[in-house]
Amino acid sequence: MHPYAFSFGSIIGGAIAVTLVAALWRFIVMRRVIADPVKRNVTSVAAGWVTASTLAGFGMADGGPYAWHAWGVYLVPAVIVGALAAYGGLVERTKTPVE
Numbered sequence: 001m002h003p004y005a006f007s008f009g010s011i012i013g014g015a016i017a018v019t020l021v022a023a024l025w026r027f028i029v030m031r032r033v034i035a036d037p038v039k040r041n042v043t044s045v046a047a048g049w050v051t052a053s054t055l056a057g058f059g060m061a062d063g064g065p066y067a068w069h070a071w072g073v074y075l076v077p078a079v080i081v082g083a084l085a086a087y088g089g090l091v092e093r094t095k096t097p098v099e
Contacts, residue, residue, distance in 0.1 A: 022048030
């Protein structure tokens with residue numbers, strides 16, 4: 001197996017996990033708390049990263065101690081998803097009419 005195969009798979013899988021959990025955070029909490037779309041999207045991705053990394057740390061432990069390296073594994077996908085979410089928030093902010 002190629003040495004970068006794990007890294008690429010981790011980035012894709014981590015991006016999917018962070019995106020799904022961030023969408024839950026955005027739908028359940030952030031829409032009601034934060035009005036600015038950029039702050040809302042970036043905050044929901046940060047909360048999704050914390051949640052996904054915490055769950056992954058327990059899952060990667062395999063019966064041993066907590067796997068702290070899960071936070072690092074999910075950091076790169078969270079940055080990528082956060083950048084895309086910030087851009088989406090900027091687009092949403094410009095399309096929202098000022099009242």
